[in-house]
Amino acid sequence: MKKKTAAALIGTGMFFSMGVGAFAASNLQPIQAFLNTGLKIQVNGQSFTSSSAPITYNSTTYLPLRSVADALDVPVRYDAAKGLVQLGEQTQGVSIAAGFSDMYHTKEPAKTTYAGKDYKEVYYNDGDGDREGSFMLHPNKKYATLVLQAAALDKDITKFVVLDSDTRKELKSTSIARGEGLKTITVNISGSKELYVYGELKDGGKLFVPLTTSYYK
Structure with a gap:
């Protein structure tokens, strides 16, 4: 319609x-x-x-x-x-790495390499204790879709959420098992200016999000 x-x-x-x-x-x-x-x-x-x-x-x-x-x-x-x-939706993706800012944003090869591949830029949350591993994205209503890759290291992530930070609407909620490798998560973000992305992490668990292969379109 x-x-x-x-x-x-x-x-x-x-x-x-x-x-x-x-x-x-x-x-x-x-x-x-x-x-x-x-x-x-x-x-x-x-x-x-x-x-x-x-x-x-x-x-x-x-x-x-x-x-x-x-x-x-x-x-x-x-x-x-x-x-x-x-x-409408773009035919070519735009990496979320551009302008990404977070304390867990890293380019250290020891943290950016997963399953033998170096992703160059990664969100790598390896904090302590039970916590919410989160970051912000700013699509500014320019894109229809977010394609996000994420992996759970050492422990399962039972809840991984993409939220519209203005409306507080939950756009996507899923889980990521530690043994399933990089999980591709596709989210409809039409009309979204800012996104709040978070995973509920257990003590000892880590969240790995390659920024170079996660993109808007």
């Missing part, structure tokens, strides 16, 4: 309400258009208030793409260097 609605809105025409990069600026042409503040909009039967007023130009109404994408939970990305707007 959301995809059909998005297609209908795209047919109406949209504009992308983000900063204009050098590529886009070189292709801009001046036009005379009008802010259409009297237009009422509904998304899936519900009233929708845009962050920017629609624009009418040559009998076509254009809606702000960012606002509509947020309302439909459709990820949208803008690559200023390429002059490219991308809607």
